[in-house]
Amino acid sequence: MVRVLLPVLVALLLVPPGPAYAARSADPGEPTPLTVRLVRLSPATIPVRGALTLAGTVRNTSGETWSAINVHPFLSATPMTTRDEVAAAAASDPATEVGTRLTEVGQFAPIGDLEPGASARFVIRLPVADLPVAGGSPGVYWIGVHALGQNADGRGNIGRARTFIPLVRGTRTSAVSLVVPARERVRRDSVGRLLDTTAWSETLGTQGRLRRIIDLLGTAGPAPANLLVDPAVLEAVESVAADNPALSFGTAEPDDEPTETPSGGPSDGPSGNQTSRSIRRLDATDRANASSWLSAVTRFAAAHSVLGLGYADPDTSALARRKPTMLARADRIAAATFARLGIGVTPTVAPPDGWLDDDALRAIPKGSTVLVSDHAAPRTRTQWRTTEDQGLIFTDAQAAQGGPGPTAPLDALALRQRILADASLRAQDGATSTMVVELPPDWDPGAAWRSARFFEGLDQPWLDLVGLGGTVDAGTPVLNVPLGYPATERKAEVGPLNVAAARQLIITGTTLHQILRTENQVEHQVSGIALTAVSQHARSDATTASSQVLVTDAALRGELEAVQVTGTDFVTLSGGSGTVAVTLVNGLDQPITAGVAPASVDSGVRIETPDPLTLAPGERAVLRLRANASSIGVHEVTLTPVSAAGLPLGTPLTFSLRTSQVGNLVWIVLIAAGVLLVVMIGRRVLRGVREHRWRGQ
Numbered sequence: 001m002v003r004v005l006l007p008v009l010v011a012l013l014l015v016p017p018g019p020a021y022a023a024r025s026a027d028p029g030e031p032t033p034l035t036v037r038l039v040r041l042s043p044a045t046i047p048v049r050g051a052l053t054l055a056g057t058v059r060n061t062s063g064e065t066w067s068a069i070n071v072h073p074f075l076s077a078t079p080m081t082t083r084d085e086v087a088a089a090a091a092s093d094p095a096t097e098v099g100t101r102l103t104e105v106g107q108f109a110p111i112g113d114l115e116p117g118a119s120a121r122f123v124i125r126l127p128v129a130d131l132p133v134a135g136g137s138p139g140v141y142w143i144g145v146h147a148l149g150q151n152a153d154g155r156g157n158i159g160r161a162r163t164f165i166p167l168v169r170g171t172r173t174s175a176v177s178l179v180v181p182a183r184e185r186v187r188r189d190s191v192g193r194l195l196d197t198t199a200w201s202e203t204l205g206t207q208g209r210l211r212r213i214i215d216l217l218g219t220a221g222p223a224p225a226n227l228l229v230d231p232a233v234l235e236a237v238e239s240v241a242a243d244n245p246a247l248s249f250g251t252a253e254p255d256d257e258p259t260e261t262p263s264g265g266p267s268d269g270p271s272g273n274q275t276s277r278s279i280r281r282l283d284a285t286d287r288a289n290a291s292s293w294l295s296a297v298t299r300f301a302a303a304h305s306v307l308g309l310g311y312a313d314p315d316t317s318a319l320a321r322r323k324p325t326m327l328a329r330a331d332r333i334a335a336a337t338f339a340r341l342g343i344g345v346t347p348t349v350a351p352p353d354g355w356l357d358d359d360a361l362r363a364i365p366k367g368s369t370v371l372v373s374d375h376a377a378p379r380t381r382t383q384w385r386t387t388e389d390q391g392l393i394f395t396d397a398q399a400a401q402g403g404p405g406p407t408a409p410l411d412a413l414a415l416r417q418r419i420l421a422d423a424s425l426r427a428q429d430g431a432t433s434t435m436v437v438e439l440p441p442d443w444d445p446g447a448a449w450r451s452a453r454f455f456e457g458l459d460q461p462w463l464d465l466v467g468l469g470g471t472v473d474a475g476t477p478v479l480n481v482p483l484g485y486p487a488t489e490r491k492a493e494v495g496p497l498n499v500a501a502a503r504q505l506i507i508t509g510t511t512l513h514q515i516l517r518t519e520n521q522v523e524h525q526v527s528g529i530a531l532t533a534v535s536q537h538a539r540s541d542a543t544t545a546s547s548q549v550l551v552t553d554a555a556l557r558g559e560l561e562a563v564q565v566t567g568t569d570f571v572t573l574s575g576g577s578g579t580v581a582v583t584l585v586n587g588l589d590q591p592i593t594a595g596v597a598p599a600s601v602d603s604g605v606r607i608e609t610p611d612p613l614t615l616a617p618g619e620r621a622v623l624r625l626r627a628n629a630s631s632i633g634v635h636e637v638t639l640t641p642v643s644a645a646g647l648p649l650g651t652p653l654t655f656s657l658r659t660s661q662v663g664n665l666v667w668i669v670l671i672a673a674g675v676l677l678v679v680m681i682g683r684r685v686l687r688g689v690r691e692h693r694w695r696g697q
Contacts, residue, residue: 030095032406033062034069034114034147034159039448041413044420044457046133046141046167052126055451058111058147058159059119066158069111069149071122074099075132079139079167081428083378086140086164086421087398094160094406098142100132111147138169138428140421163403163417166424168462174427175464176419179371179395179438180213182229182297183313183352185537186236187548188529190555192247194239201286204240204293209444211289214296216412216445217304220455224467226305227297228350228371228438231337232312232528234294241290243282249512249590250520294341301343305467307369308345310334312531316349317485318493319534320360326502327363330531333524346469352441352536354395357485361388367472371438372483373397382433384479391472392479395438398422412445412452423463434466494542498533501546505530505553507647512556514643515563517591517614526556562587563641563650565596572658577628580607582639582653584623586615596623599640599652604630605659607637612644629659 040055054073060066076099080086089098102108107130109122124145133141144162148155184203187195194200203210210233217225239245300306310316310330319327331347338345347368349356354373364370366389374382376397384392399422403414423435445454458465509526516522529552532538538545567582586592595612608626615621629635635657641650 031061032159033060033064033066033151034149035059035061036071036145036147036159036161037448038145038161038163038407039413039451040453041143041163041165041417042453042457044165044416045424045460046131046165047128049128051128052131053123054126054143054145055121055123056145056161057119057121058114060114060116063116064151065113065115066149066151067113068155069114069120069147070108071111071124072101072103072108072146072148073124073126074101074142074144074146074162075165076100076142077132079133079137079141080164080421081137081139081425083398083422083425086418086425087376087401089142089164090401090404090409090418092404094162094404098162099144101146102126102130102132104130111149114149133167136167138167138424140164140166140425161407163407163414164421165417166421168424168427168460170428171462172427172430173462173464174423174431175434175466176423176458177224177226177434177436177466177468178419178458179226179228179307179350179436179468180217181350181439181441181443182210182213182227182233183309183441184210184230184233184236185535186230186232186312186532187545188532188552189548190552192245192525192529192552194236194244197240197244197282197286200236200240201282201289204237204286204289206289207447208289209442210237211293212445212447212449213443214293214300216449216454217300218296219453220300220304222303223455223459224304224465225455226307226468227300228307228309228348229297229345230309230311230313231334232532234297234341234343235337235528237290237294240282241287241294243287247522247525248520249516249522249588250518298341298343301345305469306338306343306345307348307350307371307469308334308338308343309348309350311337311528312535313352313537314531315494315534315536315539316351316364317355317357317360317489318495319499320357320363322496322499323503323534324363326499326506326531326534329506329527331365333527333531336524348469349390350438353489354397354438355485355489356483357490358482361386361390364388364390366390369393369469371395371436373438376401380431380433381477382436383476385472385476387478387480389472391476393436393468395436396422399435399437400439408446410440410443410445412449412454415439415445416452416454416457420457420460420463427462436468492539494534494538494545498538498542498546498549501549501553502530502533505533505549505556508553508556508560511560511643511647511649514645514647515592515594515649517593526552559588560649561651563592563594565639565641565651565653567639567653567655570656570658571627573627573629576630576659577626580625580627580657582623582625584613584615584621584641586617586619589617591616593644594641594649595644596625596639597642597646597648599638599648604633605635605637605657606630607639609639612642627657629657632659634658 036058038056042053109124111120143165147159149158202208311333314330349364350371356372369391371393374394379394382394386392399419402409403418407414506527509523513523533545533549564585565582571580593612593614596609598607606628637657638652638654640648640652642648
């Protein structure tokens with residue numbers, strides 16, 4: 001039998017309401033016949049001497065031929081001097097004229113003709129003396145290129161790319177900490193295999209998102225950078241590298257008597273066709289890509305800061321209110337995963353959208369690092385301590401929005417230039433706190449990230465890259481005002497059904513771990529699957545997440561059904577006590593330790609059960625249980641197989657127990673008859689003695 005349990009007001013005293021641009025992203029604008037991409041800007045700031053190099057590509061995305069194409073650079077004449085101006089510029093219409101086009105011979109790159117679908121590269125080298133801002137005021141300037149060409153209708157501006165470039169004067173410095181996430185939704189089927197393997201192969205491939213991220217971080221060299229990672233992602237990649245094995249019930253412990261103990265896991269369960277459609281075989285390239293990605297993460301961790309999320313990226317605000325012990329479990333499983341992989345981390349809570357309920361702080365261990373967003377209202381101070389003694393860091397939402405359209409705002413080059421722009425203005429304003437830029441959970445640096453030379457551009461004399469993590473500084477001031485948590489966020493949290501589904505599977509995994517006499521990771525792996533139901537990722541698809549966990553629980557419960565208690569349906573005791581014989585059966589392919597316990601019994605009956613015993617695969621053991629009844633009648637008794645800790649499992653036995661006092665009555669009659677016989681014999685002896693004496697007289 002399979003048993004499945006189915007289970008306000010924002011107060012930001014230190015933060016004024018965010019400006020209107022806070023939620024806006026770069027506007028790609030109307031499509032143009034030519035798509036221009038700027039892939040390199042070197043140096044990343046306006047130099048004092050030398051030259052400025054712009055490089056990129058032009059692609060004809062129209063259905064007609066464009067000829068005599070020239071790529072002209074442009075720069076703005078006056079700088080932006082506030083971060084609000086930069087943020088508004090990043091969200092502006094790409095068709096807006098924002099700079100002066102340079103048209104002198106030698107200042108532009110001739111491309112020639114492009115057929116439909118064709119592309120060409122360009123490189124423009126501008127001496128500093130030719131720049132219209134040379135010797136200008138410090139601030140952030142527009143820079144970019146226009147592609148001009150002609151078709152049958154004449155000549156026009158048919159493509160553009162633009163970004164920001166700062167001009168820095170003086171010796172003030174700005175500290176920046178970059179937090180790069182390695183986050184991905186992890187889903188597993190009823191037997192523990194990774195789902196969506198095609199997507200995992202792609203993201204770990206040479207042009208995949210996770211591959212680009214770790215390769216980009218590999219170019220940081222000695223520059224401090226921070227990797228924010230979900231340990232469930234690391235174990236998912238391990239699954240890809242190992243050809244996606246199912247959950248294993250382990251191998252026999254050395255001291256176990258059985259000589260042959262298969263190590264297989266559960267058979268294919270109720271997930272059926274959905275599983276087969278979501279999983280494909282992984283080839284050697286897929287496995288090699290996964291292995292090299294894990295190796296790259298390990299190398300990065302040895303030299304840089306790693307911020308470790310709870311396992312499966314749990315919905316901290318929801319679980320702190322509904323099931324805090326589940327947060328503690330996510331932390332324990334995460335710690336075990338990082339330790340096994342040899343990755344030192346700082347335990348971190350970082351909600352993807354930057355919102356955290358104040359009440360959740362009580363459920364987060366002291367000494368952890370908590371990242372929340374400033375929601376585009378930059379703070380004078382970004383690093384605090386909470387009232388619960390965690391490190392609290394406000395990340396910068398403005399800089400994380402990236403650059404202006406039509407370029408993708410978070411391409412490596414666009415993002416780098418936005419970070420430099422905002423950091424330079426903070427330095428100009430004399431800001432002393434670190435600007436912490438946490439990138440979006442689905443960040444992709446883009447196909448041209450190598451050409452951008454991301455970390456090379458961040459190597460500026462006025463910019464200090466710093467790491468995060470470590471112990472909380474006792475000298476850091478405590479933030480005593482609410483973080484603020486909108487009602488919309490609470491409404492989006494994972495609900496009680498997801499929490500109940502996760503709890504049920506955790507119990508099942510714990511039960512399996514307790515009975516198996518093998519070296520295994522069952523509790524760890526099953527708990528990890530359970531936590532996917534209460535992940536941040538589950539917010540957008542709660543029903544699917546909880547359903548998959550319940551299917552897994554049903555499959556594992558089905559495996560536990562192989563541990564059975566068998567016997568007769570009816571037992572009669574001739575007296576008030578006696579022996580009941582039942583058989584405990586191990587139908588699993590692994591050795592187990594299990595016992596039996598009365599799960600349902602009338603108050604008039606007491607069953608004495610022995611200590612749990614170890615059974616080899618397929619072994620049956622007959623148990624003789626002492627039963628005592630205090631009343632006459634028929635009693636229904638259920639005996640259930642249990643783990644050593646008393647957790648119920650497997651298939652129980654229910655039988656009727658008849659008790660009577662016939663045996664006692666027989667003994668009373670026999671005893672009474674015996675007494676009567678002794679009395680009668682005694683009387684005859686006495687009579688004989690008396691008669692003998694009378695005759696003798």
